[in-house]
Amino acid sequence: GPTSSADASEKFNVAVYAGNVVSLYAYIGVSEGFYKNEGLDVTLVETTAGPQATAALSSGSIDVMLNSPDNALNAKQQGFDSIVIAGNLKKPLFQLVVKDKADFPHISDGYPAVMQDVVGKKVSTYVLGSSIDRLGKLLLNGAGLPTDSATFVPVGGPGQGATALDAGQIDVLMDAFNPAIAAEIAGKGSVLLDCSIASCGKAADAAGAMSQAYWTTQKALDKKTADFRAFVTAQGKIHAWATDPANSKALLAIMQKYLPVPAGVDPSGFYSELQELMPRYFSVEVNKDAINANMEAMLEMGDLKSPVETSGMVWSEARLTTAP
Amino acid sequence: MPVKSGGIRSGLEQAQTPAGRTQRLPLSGACKQQGSGAAISFSHVGQYFLLREKSGARAIEALHDVNLEIQKHEFVAIVGPSGCGKTTLLNIAAGLVQQQFGEARVNGAVPRAGQKNVAYMLARDALLPWRTAIRNVEYGLELNGVAKKERRHRAGELLAAVGLSGYENAYRSQLSHGMRQRVALARTFALDSSILLMDEPFGALDSHLKIQLGELLLSLWEQNKRSVMFVTHDLHEAIALADRVIVMRPKPGHIAADIPIPLPRPRNLNSLQVNSEYHELYQHIWSVMGNV
Amino acid sequence: MPVKSGGIRSGLEQAQTPAGRTQRLPLSGACKQQGSGAAISFSHVGQYFLLREKSGARAIEALHDVNLEIQKHEFVAIVGPSGCGKTTLLNIAAGLVQQQFGEARVNGAVPRAGQKNVAYMLARDALLPWRTAIRNVEYGLELNGVAKKERRHRAGELLAAVGLSGYENAYRSQLSHGMRQRVALARTFALDSSILLMDEPFGALDSHLKIQLGELLLSLWEQNKRSVMFVTHDLHEAIALADRVIVMRPKPGHIAADIPIPLPRPRNLNSLQVNSEYHELYQHIWSVMGNV
């Protein structure tokens, strides 16, 4: 209950993606003691896929999870009381990397022109139906191309696409930016599209504007309100710390610890690029519009059968994005 | 001394009627009462086995209207050609096969596998390969909760009695054929069962050992007032040991003769060799058997 | 007719010296030449087995300085008490056991398992349980590439010869003990091996069948000029069938006597019963065996 926040250590389980840059703030929170300072004894539970974590959330074995709005919308439609308490990303997470630039003559023309080159190619995705898969289809859709004009190949999860690209199993790697950067630095390919820099079309930009956030359930929220309040406070402090240039050395150390450099990749280049890109992505604000944009896109693509009531999906105490 | 009962008569009677296809109707009440005092009784026992062939199946009549009573403390030997149903008859008494026709009784009750007081020695040794000789002899004692020290002692004595001291720790694979049979024999003797069913127990032994172990069997039989149903191929052995010799014949398996052996007890098996009555009995039964 | 060789003499010689711990030095060249013409020869064969006990291990001397020659077309029977090494000797001839001392030869060569022209009939039936009786008899023929039709024909004939027509399609589990042994016998006879090694082949059979199948064995032996090494516990059987009876004794297993059987051939096994020479031989060997 609310009084329990007085306890020095309140058990609090947070599901994050194993070794993915998206989990960076949670890693900072644990290693810099931000959670402890708020009276939370946080255990990070590493998972590889959102649905697994959603199941764990429903059982109460975790308290909060990193999730994308489309997963949350799916869950909501199945009768699950998803609710977002804090943001995490403000840009689409992924980059597109291609093995051979020569096959992509429009590479310098930016979106949407480059998408013509993707037609007929094999594009990696984690699993069919995953957020990254959906964003890929939004990119095609936004460029006026049918969603099946490229072949989406599920490679299992983050990181595995890089090896598949290298082995020639796919032509285009679509992945979270740390594996994408790694692939590029290791000379496995070149960036085709980075939606954190260039616009990737209205729909994709909107849908990706909160591509990952911290989600929980209304039931859990009612039970442990004070803990969630403490968690959100900690997220704010983490953001402030991470974006303060004074902490860049400590941040590098955390990255080195939690996001190890892949084999065959130059560490200095990898970390400097990570550090440079990182501020463009992270935010602790919740973007209501991103939830609605996601829903519209999903309705259009048939991933949702009917609209979902989104008004209750944001916690009243969450920090909201101020309109741009 | 064995009690001579109607068993002999009915057996001989049976031998005189050709093995017909139709047979007597249910037993009379008198016959039933007779059975109650016997150690083992079979009345009108019949047994078929199904043998599948390429085209359909056919019946093997392993036993046909078998009537036999073995009294308490009687030693009955059964002889007869291979396949005449001797083992099947033992199996019925042991409760391992449920006869299809007629009735069988052991100590007045329907035979049941694992019945107390009945020891069955199979024609094959059936030693547990993962146990040493002495632990095989102990097996029955162990199953009946005899304390470790006592059963080890008893097993050691019996192994010595069958001539196997020194082989206590040998596994089955390290024993000769006859040695295995002797271990099985020791295992059978280890329990003081009042009824012994024995299927060619000395089949793998040489004549000297046969005599030696025959005398061991007779002494155990006399001490403990046991009843013995003893299947053998060796007519000499049958006559030397038994009170009655039952001759069976095949196709279908039936009792052809039931011959009392009036040799005096206790018998010295070595000296029987020079006993003329013994040789006469042998010639008589041999001729009965030869009429097949 | 069997050729009498030095085998007898050396065997009797052996019987006269007590089985000592030290023995003769290597064979002379003469002895070696003798061996070359024999079907089977053992010279100075010795065999130990290791028996592990709780405390350490001990040696069982299964064979001690065994010298024996079996000539081509000779029928040699081996008798002796259980555990005296008869099966071990057969196993050496069959190439299944490699003797530790001395030399063994079969048709002049070192024995080898699976050697052509040697048939070994084990004391246990060793039928394949997933094959029917007739397919068990065919087994050896099949392994030697005999065409299906021919082997089926031959197997059928042999099954009939051992009294099992009608049981062609029975599995091992459906046969009686003696029937299984007869199937194994038919399997052994199916191949025209020139050397037969037989370990108590009639052990599970009644006396009538023993005579019947003994005559079958003799006729096959005479027709095909085979050599037979025949282990049995039945001294009557040994004398009735063999040219020579070898008496073995245990602890350590050695040859105690080698006795020629000068009964005329061909022999009618039934009429031997009334042959006085036969009975004299029996008494003689029995007394030799009794001296253990």
Added chain:
Amino acid sequence: MSENTMAPVAIDPDAWVRSQLRAASAQRLRHGLSVWVLRLVVIGGALFLWQSLVNARVLDPFVVSSPQAVGAFLLENLGTGKFWTDVQATVLATLIGFVLASIAGVVAAFVLAQSKHLHDVVDPILTFFNSMPRVAFAPLFVVWFGLGITSKIVLAFSLCFFIVLSGALVGLTQVDSDLNTITRQLGANRRQHFVKLVLPNALPSIAASLRLALIYGFLAVVVGEMIGSSSGLGQQIAYYSGVLRMDAVFGILLVLGVLVSAAVALMRAVENYFLRWQ
């Protein structure tokens, strides 16, 4: 025992045989019926319990779906071509992997059964490879063998092979020594010794391991498809669990269960034919 057990011995063996055969087939029928009735009762009971618990909100349909929803999903999808294409992809990959692994497993077991020395050398190395979680290799297999059927076949092979090897080794090394002796003595060459004695003797063990291997073959292919594939039931499971459609996930698992059960039943029938002597 009542009077009628003392009835006269049967009059006519032929009639007895006929009655026995009739009784046997009636018994088989009765047995089959009672077995099926019981099975249906068990299954029906389980489904009823499932639905009731969901209806009573003891179980959360979000997590465990419900028989009704699963049924609706199956009704809708079982007819579609896409569904059967996926079934085909999964079954084909499994069968190829399974058959190859079975042959290789039995052959390897045969080779290892020949030489204790070789066996001792190779065994821990095999254990070592077998002990690595093959599922962790699935992405590597994707890289090495592509996203198509080959990588699933390899994954299935890598599981089935060791199961068959292990089961077959038990069977192949447990030959009765008398049968061994007689077979060698009758002049069998190595091939005959294996084909006529060792193999039939090992059949029960091999059959059991083949059944297990088939099951794990399906499992491997499905997991492989879940991890990286463009078709197959596993890919469907991954997709539907990604969009939290538990009704669909359960529906596909149900189809898989039925498929595998049917395959196993078929294998058992073949096995019973070969082991009818028992």
Added chain:
Amino acid sequence: MSENTMAPVAIDPDAWVRSQLRAASAQRLRHGLSVWVLRLVVIGGALFLWQSLVNARVLDPFVVSSPQAVGAFLLENLGTGKFWTDVQATVLATLIGFVLASIAGVVAAFVLAQSKHLHDVVDPILTFFNSMPRVAFAPLFVVWFGLGITSKIVLAFSLCFFIVLSGALVGLTQVDSDLNTITRQLGANRRQHFVKLVLPNALPSIAASLRLALIYGFLAVVVGEMIGSSSGLGQQIAYYSGVLRMDAVFGILLVLGVLVSAAVALMRAVENYFLRWQ
């Protein structure tokens, strides 16, 4: 054969026994040595090949890492407390799941071996559950049993149980009928019949299935940890493969292989002790 095979028969049986025992232990030592040398040659050769192919750029270290890199990773991490905590978590979950499944599997096999009817009813239902890819259930297990050790134990159990059941059933139903008869006849009750006859007779089959089950128990736990866990080697594999640290992935797989091999070797030693009569 040379003259010396015709030497006099051994003089002293005691001396012969001693020489035999000496020869046997020397032979064991020689065998052990040669086996280990060969194993090391095979393993060393494979490592050398791997490293050379990477050095020659035939294999890409990005994809397959290299023995050197793996070694470096292990050197760095084997000493750390975190690593051993993970090892402990994985081993503990596996052992608990394995032991429970072994007992349950043998008991279930025993029950099914008692009644053909029950067996016939239950068998397809068991097959059905066994045929469902348990990995697809991992999220459900997480819901039911949490993210801690329990869900991994359950996953391990769900794989091991069926492997042990299947192997034990083969062993338990293949009892020599003579031994069966004699044991019943000597007055064994049900428990004794099982403990003294059926169980020892089934030991080779059970032991083989236990070995296989242990291996799959590890696999299940690792996969369970990969899917969602806060500790364990599987979680490490998921983590490092997400960040493309193939050296770490291979290093952890290596550690797993060594762990499981050691466990299997231990089981084999126990097995040999019990089966020394063979």
